Amino acid sequence: MTALVATTYVNWKDMGAVLGLSLAFGVGVVVVFTMGMIAMSRSTGGQGTGSKTIGWVLAAVLCFAVVAGVVVFAIYEIFNKG
Amino acid sequence: MEHNTFALILVVIVGLSFDFTNGFHDSANAMATSIATGALKPRFAVVLSGAANLVGAFLSLSVAATIAKGIVDQGSVDIFVVFAGLAGGVAWNVATWYFGIPSSSSHALIGGVIGATLVHAGSSAVIWSGVASKVIIPALFAPTIAMGVATVATWVAYQLARASDETTSKRYFRSGQIGTATLVSLAHGTNDAQKTMGILTLALVANGSIGADATTPNWVIVSCALAMALGTSVGGWRIIRTLGKGLIEIAAPQGFAAEATSAAVILSSSHFGIPLSTTQVCSGSVVGAGLGRGEAVRWGVFGKMAITWVVTLPAAAAVGALSYGLVKLIGGNAGVGVMAALLALGCGGVFLVSRKSSVNPNNVNDEWEGAPTAEHKVAA
Numbered sequence: 108m109t110a111l112v113a114t115t116y117v118n119w120k121d122m123g124a125v126l127g128l129s130l131a132f133g134v135g136v137v138v139v140f141t142m143g144m145i146a147m148s149r150s151t152g153g154q155g156t157g158s159k160t161i162g163w164v165l166a167a168v169l170c171f172a173v174v175a176g177v178v179v180f181a182i183y184e185i186f187n188k189g
Numbered sequence: 190m191e192h193n194t195f196a197l198i199l200v201v202i203v204g205l206s207f208d209f210t211n212g213f214h215d216s217a218n219a220m221a222t223s224i225a226t227g228a229l230k231p232r233f234a235v236v237l238s239g240a241a242n243l244v245g246a247f248l249s250l251s252v253a254a255t256i257a258k259g260i261v262d263q264g265s266v267d268i269f270v271v272f273a274g275l276a277g278g279v280a281w282n283v284a285t286w287y288f289g290i291p292s293s294s295s296h297a298l299i300g301g302v303i304g305a306t307l308v309h310a311g312s313s314a315v316i317w318s319g320v321a322s323k324v325i326i327p328a329l330f331a332p333t334i335a336m337g338v339a340t341v342a343t344w345v346a347y348q349l350a351r352a353s354d355e356t357t358s359k360r361y362f363r364s365g366q367i368g369t370a371t372l373v374s375l376a377h378g379t380n381d382a383q384k385t386m387g388i389l390t391l392a393l394v395a396n397g398s399i400g401a402d403a404t405t406p407n408w409v410i411v412s413c414a415l416a417m418a419l420g421t422s423v424g425g426w427r428i429i430r431t432l433g434k435g436l437i438e439i440a441a442p443q444g445f446a447a448e449a450t451s452a453a454v455i456l457s458s459s460h461f462g463i464p465l466s467t468t469q470v471c472s473g474s475v476v477g478a479g480l481g482r483g484e485a486v487r488w489g490v491f492g493k494m495a496i497t498w499v500v501t502l503p504a505a506a507a508v509g510a511l512s513y514g515l516v517k518l519i520g521g522n523a524g525v526g527v528m529a530a531l532l533a534l535g536c537g538g539v540f541l542v543s544r545k546s547s548v549n550p551n552n553v554n555d556e557w558e559g560a561p562t563a564e565h566k567v568a569a
Contacts, residue, residue, distance in 0.1 A: 117322075122334075128457035132452075132456075133342050134345055137345060137445065137446050138349065140347075141350055142349065144361040147352070184459075185456070
């Protein structure tokens, strides 16, 4: 009975895709954002000077830009849902 | 087709009332964790969520989903079925709000329509395979997927955040929460406001006010968007408290991970056309955020939620069936009028009783009785 329900009513392919996409975007955003946060705190924390500081700032900006890009993409997805 | 303006006006009023309760019921989904971690002040949070809901309702107007499509035979739906279905949805939303339990407004509405349809046209008019594939199966997967993803996201966030100091991580994660919570509100506005737009359009078609192929009238779009935004801005503080304080002792990194997960799951499922409940996704994410930190979860609170999710469909169906039966027993417009009055009295009564144990922006973040006992002291 359970097997019948599982094969008849559950679209495992789409459900798996939802899980995969959710993992990629959910965990991905958290990872990139946290890396941006670490890079920013390194740039202002006195850990290195000159080019190293600029490097941390650039890394932070890149990370936050990626997160912002994902958010914009999400809004685009909402907009184009129909 | 017989026109019934009186019934239609009451359907629109009850429909917008449902939209309002949907808003204040679901404001917790997006903002509970942001309020609990102090990322946003309570009143500002719900107003921001309301504004995002309003924008979201207009972002994608082509959907205007007919909520009962594929679940009941659309040919069996008349204006009284729509009225009774909405009554069931409103009653269940208000009851679960009183007990502070986050439950799916969409499932409540679907349950109400199913109950009314059963009385009106019998079980053959209900597409049970649709009920299974669009309600029951997604209800099993929504919290499970969200819980799993949030567990991983939270664990990763805490592992990485070790490289940063606590004050910095708290500040950044709180800022991030504002963005992710707003995104959840946007998605919620797009999904849920359009469900009411769809059912009001269905009522207009059933009443013969517009043709079956007509698009959703502008006044329906605007009024539904405003009703939901207003409801969200009022804030369902009881549910916000349960989701923000009742499940786990939430910190900023967990709140950020939970909201990012919720947004990812809601938008991914929406992309594939799988109707996962926003409420169940957000609740699952919060529990996952607790598990990812190795923290004790108040499983008793989550258990009550899960039981409510199971009961939502049949309970709302019972109210929908009762409402429809009463409308038909009294007959026509008088029946609709009496039922609308009873619904208003019932909701008013619940609101008055709720004031004895008021939850509001001032006490929404008070300590939850029965703190988790397990050790959960992890970095930051």
